[in-house]
Amino acid sequence: MSDEFITVATQEIRDDVLGMSNIMNSCQNDVNVYDVAAELKKHTHKIKGLSPMMEKDDLGDLSASLDLMLKKIVEGNKIEGVFDIITKSLPAMNLSLDNSPNDQDLITSQIKEILS
Secondary structure, eight states, rough: OHHHHHHHHHHHHHHHHHHHHHHHOOOOSHHHHHHHHHHHHHHHHHHHHHHTTTTTTTHHHHHHHHHHHHHHHHHHHHOTTTTHHHHHHHHHHHHHTOOOOOOOHHHHHHHHHOOO
């Protein structure tokens, strides 16, 4: 992809991560996340789509896992620990965009274990 695309897509993802952070600022626990899961899912879905085009496979994997988890919540499932997982995911997503070391693989594994 072109440098211009990468720049624009990176900013879009940053905006989505910020949007998720703003939503999470109103949450204090899992129950609060259940109430805003559909809004969070809109952001994870977009990040999931853009990440592979930017060759950010780790970010794409994390976003896809978050998206699936949020989908299950929107469908009525209660997932214990979702607040903590999303809270940990947001800084890792930003670090990924900066090409900095992060815990995305570990968080993705935790989500997959919870969903299995």
